[in-house]
Amino acid sequence: MLTILLWIVPVLTSLWVAVDSRILKLPVTKKPYGLNNGCVAWFLSCLFLWIFTFPLYLWRRHEFLKLQYEQEVRIASEFACPSCSAEMAVRTEQLGAVVACHACGQKIQVTNPQCRKVLGMGEALVTTLGLGSCAAFIVVGVLLFTGDIKVDSADLSAQVKAEFETRLHSTPEGREVEVNSLILTHVSGNDYKGAVEVTAEGENYQIPITTTCDGKSFFYETGKPAVTTEQLSRMISKLLLSRFAKNSAMKEVTIASLNVVHVEGNKYRGIADLRQGNETSPLKFNATFDGFMFLFELVEPVE
Numbered sequence: 001m002l003t004i005l006l007w008i009v010p011v012l013t014s015l016w017v018a019v020d021s022r023i024l025k026l027p028v029t030k031k032p033y034g035l036n037n038g039c040v041a042w043f044l045s046c047l048f049l050w051i052f053t054f055p056l057y058l059w060r061r062h063e064f065l066k067l068q069y070e071q072e073v074r075i076a077s078e079f080a081c082p083s084c085s086a087e088m089a090v091r092t093e094q095l096g097a098v099v100a101c102h103a104c105g106q107k108i109q110v111t112n113p114q115c116r117k118v119l120g121m122g123e124a125l126v127t128t129l130g131l132g133s134c135a136a137f138i139v140v141g142v143l144l145f146t147g148d149i150k151v152d153s154a155d156l157s158a159q160v161k162a163e164f165e166t167r168l169h170s171t172p173e174g175r176e177v178e179v180n181s182l183i184l185t186h187v188s189g190n191d192y193k194g195a196v197e198v199t200a201e202g203e204n205y206q207i208p209i210t211t212t213c214d215g216k217s218f219f220y221e222t223g224k225p226a227v228t229t230e231q232l233s234r235m236i237s238k239l240l241l242s243r244f245a246k247n248s249a250m251k252e253v254t255i256a257s258l259n260v261v262h263v264e265g266n267k268y269r270g271i272a273d274l275r276q277g278n279e280t281s282p283l284k285f286n287a288t289f290d291g292f293m294f295l296f297e298l299v300e301p302v303e
């Protein structure tokens with residue numbers, strides 16, 4: 001998120017510089033404003049050397065407007081009376097007001113330079129906002145670089161999900177597991193917690209996950225999957241049937257019923273009633289489920 005901001009701010013302010021320099025006819029060098037010495041040059045320079053050009057532009061804009069203002073004020077405050085041609089000079093605060101000619105008493109409306117509106121509050125605000133965004137840009141950039149700004153939860157979730165999937169899909173069994181989502185929320189300091197939702201053997205379940213991230217690197221740990229014994233039974237049934245299907249002697253075997261109970265940690269034990277023709281035989285097994293795959297141990301072999 002912040003990284004995106006580091007791109008958006010220079011692009012948007014560069015566009016503003018282009019438009020603003022065109023409106024003001026503010027040249028880049030001391031030569032008069034022109035095609036090679038105007039908004040295009042400002043825009044390109046600002047876009048590629050933002051951190052130097054943008055503050056420079058703000059400074060040049062400030063100086064340019066001040067000079068223009070002083071010139072216009074000088075022109076507007078010195079004029080000849082339209083009635084008797086006497087030379088008049090008014091003070092800055094009299095610009096835009098009606099004054100009386102010192103020679104003939106004629107009331108004269110003094111012109112008010114347009115740039116007075118641009119200057120004052122407007123110019124000060126633009127300069128302050130501009131310099132403020134430069135300062136914020138530098139601070140955010142440095143802190144992001146040093147890792148002092150904690151990564152955004154959404155960014156971290158995406159990074160952990162990618163790493164989690166890579167590791168999971170590096171094993172043949174894990175390749176069958178789909179990672180639907182991984183959402184982390186910030187707890188405190190470097191700690192984040194959340195859950196991964198996966199689909200394995202057609203079952204959807206969540207695995208709690210805790211992550212530590214110092215801004216540069218992260219480390220995660222998964223907890224006990226939130227999978228019900230009904231889900232486990234269905235998953236084990238599917239796995240057993242797929243194994244039987246590969247064995248010519250057991251091709252015809254079906255599972256009449258299957259029950260699983262949790263022993264401790266990730267250990268389970270269960271019993272399956274196998275049916276072949278009219279015969280039924282029980283199959284006892286121990287299973288270890290690490291969240292994605294099962295390890296079976298048969299307690300009593302099938303007769």
Ligand SMILES: [Zn+2]
Nearest residue numbers: 081084101104
């Ligand atoms: Zn006069």
